Amino acid sequence: MRDLKHLQYFEDLLQNANNDLVKKARADGKVCAAFVCENTPEPLFNLGNCFGVRLFAPNTGSMDVATYYMTSFLCETTRALLERAIEGGFNFADCVIAPDGCTMINRCIENMELLKAVESGSDRFFYEHMELPFKADENGVRLMEVQCRNHILTPLSEVYGIDVSDRAIRDAVREHNEICDLVNRIGDLRKDRRPRITGYEYAVLVLSTYVCPKYLLKDRLSETLEELKEREPDDREARARLVVTGSEMDDPEFIRLIEECGAFVCADRYCFGSLPGRKRIAMNEDEDALTQVCRHYTYECQCPRQMNMEKFYGRKAYINEIAKEYLADGVIYDQVKFCDPWAYERLSGSTALREEYGYPVLSVDRPYNIRSSSGQMRTRVQAFIESIEIKKLREGKAGTGGKA
Amino acid sequence: MDVMKNEKIRKGDASLGVLYDSGKVRRRREWRGFKDTLYDFGQWLKLWGIMINVSLGRGFFKGLFRYRWMVNYLAVPHMIDKFTIGQRDEALRITHTAIGYVVKDVALTIKRCLRADSRSGNDVKFSDRCVLVDENAMTSFLMGFPDLIALQREVPTMFSANLINQDSAVHYIDVAQTFGIPGDVCPMPETEAGISIEDDFVVAGKCAVQVNTTCDGSMMGNGIIAKRLEKQYHIPTFQMAAPLRHRSEDVQTYAAEEIKAAIAFIEEHTGARWNWDAYFAAAKRVNNTTRNRLEWLDINSTPYPQFVGAVFSLYNDTNYMGNCGRSPEFPLIDEKIMKLVRRGYEKKSMLCREYRHRCLVWGVQPQYVIDMLYWMMECWGVVPLTDMLSMVIEREIAEEDTPENREQAYYDMAYLSENMIMRNHTHGGYEVLVDQLWEYCEKMNADMVMMWEHISCKALTAMHGQFEEQARARGIRLVWVSHDLCDPRIYSRQAIRDQFNRYMRTVMREEPVDPSLEVLPDDEAW
Numbered sequence: 001m002r003d004l005k006h007l008q009y010f011e012d013l014l015q016n017a018n019n020d021l022v023k024k025a026r027a028d029g030k031v032c033a034a035f036v037c038e039n040t041p042e043p044l045f046n047l048g049n050c051f052g053v054r055l056f057a058p059n060t061g062s063m064d065v066a067t068y069y070m071t072s073f074l075c076e077t078t079r080a081l082l083e084r085a086i087e088g089g090f091n092f093a094d095c096v097i098a099p100d101g102c103t104m105i106n107r108c109i110e111n112m113e114l115l116k117a118v119e120s121g122s123d124r125f126f127y128e129h130m131e132l133p134f135k136a137d138e139n140g141v142r143l144m145e146v147q148c149r150n151h152i153l154t155p156l157s158e159v160y161g162i163d164v165s166d167r168a169i170r171d172a173v174r175e176h177n178e179i180c181d182l183v184n185r186i187g188d189l190r191k192d193r194r195p196r197i198t199g200y201e202y203a204v205l206v207l208s209t210y211v212c213p214k215y216l217l218k219d220r221l222s223e224t225l226e227e228l229k230e231r232e233p234d235d236r237e238a239r240a241r242l243v244v245t246g247s248e249m250d251d252p253e254f255i256r257l258i259e260e261c262g263a264f265v266c267a268d269r270y271c272f273g274s275l276p277g278r279k280r281i282a283m284n285e286d287e288d289a290l291t292q293v294c295r296h297y298t299y300e301c302q303c304p305r306q307m308n309m310e311k312f313y314g315r316k317a318y319i320n321e322i323a324k325e326y327l328a329d330g331v332i333y334d335q336v337k338f339c340d341p342w343a344y345e346r347l348s349g350s351t352a353l354r355e356e357y358g359y360p361v362l363s364v365d366r367p368y369n370i371r372s373s374s375g376q377m378r379t380r381v382q383a384f385i386e387s388i389e390i391k392k393l394r395e396g397k398a399g400t401g402g403k404a
Numbered sequence: 405m406d407v408m409k410n411e412k413i414r415k416g417d418a419s420l421g422v423l424y425d426s427g428k429v430r431r432r433r434e435w436r437g438f439k440d441t442l443y444d445f446g447q448w449l450k451l452w453g454i455m456i457n458v459s460l461g462r463g464f465f466k467g468l469f470r471y472r473w474m475v476n477y478l479a480v481p482h483m484i485d486k487f488t489i490g491q492r493d494e495a496l497r498i499t500h501t502a503i504g505y506v507v508k509d510v511a512l513t514i515k516r517c518l519r520a521d522s523r524s525g526n527d528v529k530f531s532d533r534c535v536l537v538d539e540n541a542m543t544s545f546l547m548g549f550p551d552l553i554a555l556q557r558e559v560p561t562m563f564s565a566n567l568i569n570q571d572s573a574v575h576y577i578d579v580a581q582t583f584g585i586p587g588d589v590c591p592m593p594e595t596e597a598g599i600s601i602e603d604d605f606v607v608a609g610k611c612a613v614q615v616n617t618t619c620d621g622s623m624m625g626n627g628i629i630a631k632r633l634e635k636q637y638h639i640p641t642f643q644m645a646a647p648l649r650h651r652s653e654d655v656q657t658y659a660a661e662e663i664k665a666a667i668a669f670i671e672e673h674t675g676a677r678w679n680w681d682a683y684f685a686a687a688k689r690v691n692n693t694t695r696n697r698l699e700w701l702d703i704n705s706t707p708y709p710q711f712v713g714a715v716f717s718l719y720n721d722t723n724y725m726g727n728c729g730r731s732p733e734f735p736l737i738d739e740k741i742m743k744l745v746r747r748g749y750e751k752k753s754m755l756c757r758e759y760r761h762r763c764l765v766w767g768v769q770p771q772y773v774i775d776m777l778y779w780m781m782e783c784w785g786v787v788p789l790t791d792m793l794s795m796v797i798e799r800e801i802a803e804e805d806t807p808e809n810r811e812q813a814y815y816d817m818a819y820l821s822e823n824m825i826m827r828n829h830t831h832g833g834y835e836v837l838v839d840q841l842w843e844y845c846e847k848m849n850a851d852m853v854m855m856w857e858h859i860s861c862k863a864l865t866a867m868h869g870q871f872e873e874q875a876r877a878r879g880i881r882l883v884w885v886s887h888d889l890c891d892p893r894i895y896s897r898q899a900i901r902d903q904f905n906r907y908m909r910t911v912m913r914e915e916p917v918d919p920s921l922e923v924l925p926d927d928e929a930w
Contacts (some may be wrong), residue, residue, distance in 0.1 A: 069869030073859055100648040103620050107866030110834045131655045134616055134645035143658040150654050307643045312627045338588050344624030347584040
């Protein structure tokens, strides 16, 4: 396929957390609220004169200093973030707001706080830690509402004078939904047998929507969508269509590695992915906006930290649903090394998807930066793709898609 | 601190290293002088009495041959010996009184587990009165159900089995890892998951309540266990959440609502009804426990600490977690211990031959598996004043039955639950893990911290650098002792001791009080 016109532009945005759009927004006089974790209600950072940036640490090499502080057994994502903060890579932020999504992300931000690692130069800079619900229920919605009010809205309003009114929240959700709609329309193209976008390209686009100010992305995303409508797909189908699911993954190179082995990543259910991270937030006029946003994040959450059994079973059923919708031949369960929640979810998920839903499953742990050990991963993915092909040959059909 | 010598000449064995050999048990029992040896032997006999009593219970022999973990209980007397090395007088009696009751409590749990188990005792009527509860749960939400039994089936299967036999978890860890759980997670929930994967838990109970305490690993292992309970044995499960930031006011309503939901679930599935009289009676006992424990800690802050070591921690653990005021027997044991503690303090009794350092034990600890805390005293004269697990509930809860207190009760139960042992420091922000340690050091006049670094405990190790830098800035001696909890293949007992030995010799430049204890051939011992 021809290269996408703006791919290089989007890739460049992902080379640095303090990318050109972040710089531009700050130059526009906007307040930058940095946050972590997919379970944090993202639109609440895009209120009024504020824009949200989800922290990531592209091109991470050494994590030695963070390893001293957190030891080598800590999740590599959290160590990479701390290392980047210590290097001064997040000094553009005017505040850092973090939930106790998992123990390690909490400790990561606490270390930043204690080390005063983020030096924005502003004397108004602050850290906030918030609680998230453990279950998808109305008690959880109420908790999230209180937490968002106390740890996002109130500090943003009091410290930076951000408009946190119901109207401002609705405006932010509208903008959020516009981005979601664009991303989803692009994402729907992956359902074709001969898709007009690669999984890698899509991962780049989606990731940019998490780490850039949204209002500065809309035009290029719209143009890319129009371009894709006219794009001529490759003649050949991929050797296998795969769902990638797992923990924090802000490294499109991982998707590229999978696709270099001949597969097509047709669906992305990982933190920083579009399923369900880019599902639009349904709003009505009857209930206050904050409650509706919190309800969306509480119920749509696919993070293994949600412990009730409906969610436990539901997460596996969700993978089955998207695998069917996107015509997947197999599933890759990935876990960033040393992530506890996904260590267990990878086991229970891969077992259920294989035994109960009938998918071929590859279960892997991976480094934060795939380039640090791409050879091993490539071998495993190649073997997995071959096993799917052999299965297809035996069954004499193109694509299994799990049990009927 | 200045070295404090024990003026009282210790009767009996002086070099305790002679008791150890490479076998499963000690070479012989410790000679403590006639009176103390007789007392110790009497307690040993009593222990066998408890064990024989368990074996007379319904389903015992079927269970013995069905469950791999049952064989560990042959080593119970050895476990007690681990906790009494070098002890005489009041200290010996305090330890025996406390651990004796812990053993009795665990024995009762085993008896109940096997009686209710559909594969051994199969007493269906009894099983219907049981609610399966996580071993990591404060059983506060059962304080108002006097007719129900909180069956903590993971206690005999995993927790206490590992106190008794250091290798008890190894097989189940291997099962879990073979199934796909990585080797870097905490081996404790991993073992529990392994037991469930191998279907080696007793099958009992009308319903089950799981909690998200202690940690991410523990919470995640629950899903695997609940799936078997629900799908294979049709035992409904409820997941009760306790917020992580337990010091924050704005999470307490959420926590209280979770307690209410758990109670409603239990009522629905067992038919039992919440009893406020029983609740407030239990609340009084919880407060009694808190007052006693705080007084013991006060005494440990003086130059003459009395109740220390793994048994102090174990006793608190059992008293708060499994009991949570429900048993009327614990206050009686508390009273006995209190008399001994006060007597020891008045007599200025010392626990070992000399005190060189006053030490606070912090971090996630394997101290039940190894006799480390007693060994530190005997080998190096380092007195473990208290440990992280014992710094648990700090305030009393409402204990009078009034309309206001009935609503407050849900918050109090939530408070107990959120502050379950260990978790109240490993979660809730660095303030409760790091800052509070220094506060306790000051309060208890400690000049040293022995930091158990459980390498798989992410909540703790993630603060490694902070501990190191802050201890240095405060001039506190910090001894890192790494371990992997119940997996002795990662750090053996001697590998654990060696870290302490190395620090004492190279940093402190000290010689051991009892050199025979420095290296012990007990890696193969139960």
